[in-house]
Amino acid sequence: MHSTPNTPSPLVALVAITKHGVAQTAKLAKRLPEAEIVVSEKFAASLPALANTIHVLSGALSGNIGDLFSRYDQIVFFVSLGAVVRLIAPHLKSKEEDPGVLVVDDNARYVIPVLSGHVGGANAYAEYxxxxLEAEAVLTTASDVGKTIPVDILGRELGWRxxxxxxxxxxxxxxxxxxEAIAFVQEAGAENWWTRPTPLPANIHLFERFEEVDLAEHRAVLWVTRRDIAPELWAQLNERLVVYRPPEEQ
Incomplete structure (x- = not known):
């Protein structure tokens, strides 16, 4: 799983291959001294003095994507969205493995998470x-747009599995x-799992024990517990159950 702004020191690359892209990269790099800059040889000399580590591309950007994917948690391209989609397409594996990929336009007005926005942390990094940049993050992931529970990464910052x-x-x-009506059952773990500034959505109903839930009234169950769950119960709740395991110290 890749780092996000909520976890220590994500490895970040700022990638630029055009005059305007390099200029915007330099502006952002001053605010992100820990980020590494990846720049085309043609425009490398135009970069001002920066504290960032600078890598000059060897050959075309397309030949370096595999290396970028293997080295960084978040890759920020100052390159057109269409070009980035074509560049990264041959290297995609899965949302559990791929790094976060983001695009910033030439005027630095928009930050667009393109890949691994949710699990890979690109959505959160886009907002950061x-x-x-005093720009707008363009998010399209449904749970982020709708300000609701991100089922696949809920409690990740709390150590939930x-x-x-x-x-x-x-x-x-x-x-x-x-x-749809969702039962959220919390029998263990830290209670500060809802981190959005907006109220918990009305379709999320809270329970302290699984036995309190009327399964006929709820389309799915999110269950934070340390209990062993019998195979029969998984089968009964066919595709309706997600369990979260908090660390023992919570």
Missing amino acids: LAAL VEAPKINITRVSAHVVNE
Whole structure:
């Protein structure tokens, strides 16, 4: 899992291959001295003195994407969105493995998470960069746009581990963003899991024990617990259950 602004020191690359892109990269780099700059040889000399580590591209950017994917948690391209999509397409594996990929336009008005916005942390990093640039983060992930529970990464900053088949996560995420009735059962773990500034959505109903939930009235169950869950219960709640395991110290 890749780092996000909520975890220590994500490895960040700021990538530019045009005159305007290099200029915007330099402005942002002053605010992000820990980020590394990746720049085309043609414009490397135009960079001002910076504290950042600078890498001059060897050859075309397309031949360096694999290396960028393997080295960085967040890759910020000052390159057109269409070009970035074509560049990264041959290197995509899965949302659990791919780094966050973001695009900033030439005028630094918009920060767009393109890849691994959710699990890879690009959405959160886009909002962080937008604040630095006084720009707008363009988010399209349903749970972020709708300000609701991100099923696949809920409690990650608290050390919670998600336990469920992938199909359950997909199905339950859809129920959440479609505003269907969801039972949130918390029997363990820290209670400060809701970190958004907006109120908890009305379709999320809170319970202290699983036995309190009327399964006929709820489309899915999010269950924070240390209990062992019998295979029969997983089968009964076919694709409707996602479990979170908090660390023992919570």
